[in-house]
Amino acid sequence: MSPTEQQRRLGERPERKPRRGLDVWAHGLVGRCKRGPWTRHRLATVAQSIDRRRVELEKLADPQLNERLIALSQVRQRQPERWQPLLEEGLALLAVAAHRELGLRAYEVQLMGAAALVEGYFTEVDTGEGKTLAIGLAAAYLAWSGLPCHVITANDYLAGRDAKHLGRYYRRVGLTAGAVMTEDDESARHSGYAAGVTYTTAKELAADYLRDRLRLGDDATGASSRQLLGVLLEMPPLPGVVQRGLHSALIDEADHALIDEAVTPLIISRTLDAGELSVASQAAWELVRDLNKGVHYRADSAARLIEMLPAGIEQTNLALALPRTGLWASDRRRQELVRLGLEAREFFLRDEHYVIDDGKVVIVDAATGRPMPLRTWRQGLHQIIEAKEGLDVSGPSETLARISFQAFFRKYSRLAGASGTLREAAAEIWHTYDAPFIAIPRHLRCQRRHQGSRFFVDEDLREQALVHELKTRHARGQPLLIGTRTVDSSEAVARLVRHHGLPGSQVLNALRHREEAVMVAHAGHRGQLTIATSMAGRGTDIRLEEGVATLGGLQVVAIEANDSARVDRQLFGRSARQGDPGGVIAFYSTEDAVLRRFIPHPILQAWQRSTRLLPDALNNAVGRRLLAWAQRRAQWQAARQRRGVMLGEEEIRRSLGFTVGRGAVTTTALLHR
Numbered sequence: 025m026s027p028t029e030q031q032r033r034l035g036e037r038p039e040r041k042p043r044r045g046l047d048v049w050a051h052g053l054v055g056r057c058k059r060g061p062w063t064r065h066r067l068a069t070v071a072q073s074i075d076r077r078r079v080e081l082e083k084l085a086d087p088q089l090n091e092r093l094i095a096l097s098q099v100r101q102r103q104p105e106r107w108q109p110l111l112e113e114g115l116a117l118l119a120v121a122a123h124r125e126l127g128l129r130a131y132e133v134q135l136m137g138a139a140a141l142v143e144g145y146f147t148e149v150d151t152g153e154g155k156t157l158a159i160g161l162a163a164a165y166l167a168w169s170g171l172p173c174h175v176i177t178a179n180d181y182l183a184g185r186d187a188k189h190l191g192r193y194y195r196r197v198g199l200t201a202g203a204v205m206t207e208d209d210e211s212a213r214h215s216g217y218a219a220g221v222t223y224t225t226a227k228e229l230a231a232d233y234l235r236d237r238l239r240l241g242d243d244a245t246g247a248s249s250r251q252l253l254g255v256l257l258e259m260p261p262l263p264g265v266v267q268r269g270l271h272s273a274l275i276d277e278a279d280h281a282l283i284d285e286a287v288t289p290l291i292i293s294r295t296l297d298a299g300e301l302s303v304a305s306q307a308a309w310e311l312v313r314d315l316n317k318g319v320h321y322r323a324d325s326a327a328r329l330i331e332m333l334p335a336g337i338e339q340t341n342l343a344l345a346l347p348r349t350g351l352w353a354s355d356r357r358r359q360e361l362v363r364l365g366l367e368a369r370e371f372f373l374r375d376e377h378y379v380i381d382d383g384k385v386v387i388v389d390a391a392t393g394r395p396m397p398l399r400t401w402r403q404g405l406h407q408i409i410e411a412k413e414g415l416d417v418s419g420p421s422e423t424l425a426r427i428s429f430q431a432f433f434r435k436y437s438r439l440a441g442a443s444g445t446l447r448e449a450a451a452e453i454w455h456t457y458d459a460p461f462i463a464i465p466r467h468l469r470c471q472r473r474h475q476g477s478r479f480f481v482d483e484d485l486r487e488q489a490l491v492h493e494l495k496t497r498h499a500r501g502q503p504l505l506i507g508t509r510t511v512d513s514s515e516a517v518a519r520l521v522r523h524h525g526l527p528g529s530q531v532l533n534a535l536r537h538r539e540e541a542v543m544v545a546h547a548g549h550r551g552q553l554t555i556a557t558s559m560a561g562r563g564t565d566i567r568l569e570e571g572v573a574t575l576g577g578l579q580v581v582a583i584e585a586n587d588s589a590r591v592d593r594q595l596f597g598r599s600a601r602q603g604d605p606g607g608v609i610a611f612y613s614t615e616d617a618v619l620r621r622f623i624p625h626p627i628l629q630a631w632q633r634s635t636r637l638l639p640d641a642l643n644n645a646v647g648r649r650l651l652a653w654a655q656r657r658a659q660w661q662a663a664r665q666r667r668g669v670m671l672g673e674e675e676i677r678r679s680l681g682f683t684v685g686r687g688a689v690t691t692t693a694l695l696h697r
Contacts, residue, residue: 036270036435048455055454059461067143067462070112071136077116078130086124090196093117097168097198104169111142114168118161118197125193128157131467138162140462141440146278146453148463150470151444151594152565152601159274159442160190166438167199167220171271175223176441178277179394180205183223186276194221204228206398213266226281227398229267230290230432234425236265238292270436278441279590282457283449284389286429286666288399289673293421302417304361305407311340312365323370326621326661330366332359361404368409372401375512378409383416385409388511428673430456430666444597445590452663456670468603471577472596475609479647481635486613490517490583491524493609494553498526502575503552505566507595508533509584509617510557517555517583532556547598548578558591568604577605585616585651587658612647622654 043051084092096114100107115138119130130138134154140147141162149155159175167173177183187203194201202219204212206228213232216222275281317323320336332340340362372378378387379395385406387396400406400421407417433439439459446453450461480486497504508514511533518531532543532554547554548568566578578599586592592610599606612619614632623631631650635643 037437039434043455051455052451055451055460058454059450059463063460063462064465067136067140068465070139071132074112074115074119074135074139075132077112078119078135081116081120082123084120089117089120089124093121093197100165100168101170104171107142107165107169111139111165114165115139115142115161118164121196122157122161122193125196126157126190128154130154130157130161133464133467134158135161137442137464138165140464141274141442142166144438144440144459145462146440146446146450146459147442148446148461149442149444150466151597152604153444153464153467155276155442155444156186156190159276160186160193162440163221163274164194164197164199166272166274168197169271172217172219172268173221173271174229174273175221176226176229176273176275176281177223178280179225180207182276183225187221187223204232210266217267226275226285226429226432227290229273230427230429231292232266233270233432233435234290234292234427236267238425239265272438273433273436273440275439275441276443278443278453279446279449280443281429282433282441282453283590283666287662287669289426289428289669290432291421291423292425293423295419295421297419299419301404301407301420305404305411305417308358308361308365309368309408309411311362312369315339315362315366317370321366323366325371326657328367328371330363330370332363336362361408364405365408365412368405368412372405372409373510373512374413375515376510379511380413380415384418385413385415426673428669430670431673433457445594448588448590448659452666470600471603471605472600473576473605473607474596475607477610477612477644477648477651478640479612479614479635479644481614481632483613483615486583486611487520490581490611491520493581493611494521494526495524497576497579498551498553500575501550501572503548503550503568503572503578504554505547505578505580505595505598506553506555507580507582507584508555508557509586513584514555514557521553521555526553527551529553529555548572550575558586558595565601566598573605576607579606580608582608582610583612585610585612585618585655587618587655587662589652589655589659612651614647618654618658619650622657623650 081089081092096110096117100110100114115135119135123129131154133149134157137147137149137155137158138161141159142165147158149158163173163175175183175186177186183203183205187201191201199220200218201221201223202216204216204222204224206225208216216224217232315321315336319333320339321333322331323329324331337359340358374380376388378385380386381395381397384397387399387401388394389396400418401409402421404420407420410417434457439457441459446461447463453459453461478489480489494504494506506517508517514531514533518529521529530543530546530553533556543554544556544566546552548566550569550572568577572578580596580599582592582595586595596608599608614628614635619628627650631646638646
């Protein structure tokens with residue numbers, strides 16, 4: 025099968041050449057036009073028409089409704105590419121079916137969101153405004169074509185929950201719903217992808233895509249990768265691929281999948297024996313512990329770069345006690361291992377960038393705070409961090425096949441998604457995926473009260489203000505959600521809360537993530553105090569207990585600024601959902617990591633000296649401006665890193681394609697430093 029024929033049969037979009045020069049500017053102008061007010065007005069008009077039809081169709085008895093559903097789905101299947109003429113009637117029928125099966129009546133703005141998703145828009149839908157139902161309506165309409173629709177969620181829990189919760193609705197409209205999760209075996213994956221609508225995560229989709237490409241013989245050498253995979257897995261070749269093509273995908277929490285996850289490629293790999301790397305990693309860490317910052321090396325925390333100074337190079341070369349065999353034999357390799365050791369010391373902190381779980385180093389997702397047990401850092405960095413923590417050093421990973429999330433998602437014929445925080449990423453999503461953006465209005469007016477951001481010169485003063493805020497609100501029973509940036513800070517706040525005798529606290533972080541959904545669901549109860557990293561339950565509603573609304577609703581207290589304003593906004597969106605009352609207040613310190621890393625040191629020092637002298641209002645205004653500047657610089661650097669991953673993937677694909685070798689196959693992601 026030729027590559028072009030294979031793409032056509034599997035629903036993959038042909039690859040496009042990178043835009044350059046004026047083409048980039050012109051493409052950006054088109055994107056801005058597509059998200060203009062006229063688009064919002066057109067989609068609102070479509071939603072009003074769908075809603076009028078829905079009201080009429082509500083009068084149908086069940087047998088008549090079933091007949092209309094069957095008839096329209098058959099027309100869609102005969103003409104899968106002609107989605108537009110039947111859109112209004114189709115979504116109206118699906119909305120009626122969802123109401124009868126699930127008891128959920130789609131609001132006009134949800135119908136607007138569903139129509140936008142079918143058209144291929146990425147939609148910003150405020151938290152609590154019903155993304156799950158809107159995605160369900162759009163997914164069913166797309167799956168009526170007879171081609172599979174993938175719904176991509178932030179984690180396994182949400183994939184299983186939504187597939188189960190919406191299952192009756194999908195069956196009512198003549199479809200099946202399945203889920204593919206991390207622990208599923210080959211048989212379960214076949215079953216999950218055989219459904220009309222499949223709920224899963226981006227990682228599982230991309231990993232199964234790579235495995236299927238290997239089975240189809242899509243490798244650079246032209247060898248039979250399907251047979252090779254049988255050797256690699258030490259089992260007979262499988263009868264077929266698990267996926268049915270990349271025809272359409274709807275991404276829930278789209279910024280997580282397209283932005284936060286996109287800084288690393290997805291890799292099929294095998295683990296080699298640690299061998300000499302174990303000895304070299306231990307030796308490198310022993311040497312690094314004796315080096316002094318400013319004397320032997322410089323560390324640029326913003327760019328995450330290490331520069332060896334002459335004294336450091338000399339001391340490394342004079343370390344004659346170190347073994348000069350294997351990886352340690354080459355002076356150049358010795359310097360590289362020492363540099364990795366210094367990166368592990370300066371830039372990779374326990375309970376911030378990783379945790380120790382069951383004697384293993386587990387990377388923590390910087391954007392969500394979730395553990396990523398299947399990911400490793402590359403080029404020996406992971407092994408040096410294991411040596412740093414006194415753990416057994418694991419073997420390095422050898423790449424068998426890889427793909428960036430940018431390259432993977434661009435293969436879908438139809439791609440759309442929704443999130444409560446997409447506005448900041450709209451331009452990048454348009455340039456990367458050719459997918460336009462639209463903001464969907466709220467169904468109910470937002471009652472969230474913003475009590476501002478307060479900036480303190482150091483953490484002690486911030487801690488005093490935090491304790492006063494918590495005691496005041498906790499005394500009247502108002503539920504509190506305290507948002508932290510790292511595992512370490514969440515544990516520190518938990519100790520502080522216990523020290524001051526505040527009851528009802530629970531901690532949600534990468535070390536205590538297994539009960540996430542339950543903990544977040546209870547966060548709206550009277551007197552509840554929840555301390556969480558930014559993983560705080562994306563996709564899980566925080567419902568207020570009866571009587572809590574009169575207390576002011578859920579109060580979110582942010583105590584550290586994140587590198588991205590979008591992540592901060594996601595935390596703030598946990599309160600005041602679905603028209604409920606709620607509040608947000610932020611306590612920041614001039615010592616916060618994002619300010620230290622991205623504000624030039626002289627400017628930061630000058631602000632710290634003047635903080636005690638300035639009136640609070642002026643100091644907070646200066647802090648807000650400096651924080652916005654720091655976050656813009658941080659996001660510019662992150663965007664550059666994502667672009668580097670994408671361009672690197674294109675270069676690898678042009679030169680090497682897939683790399684296949686012998687050994688045990690695992691799925692992992694090797695993180696770029």
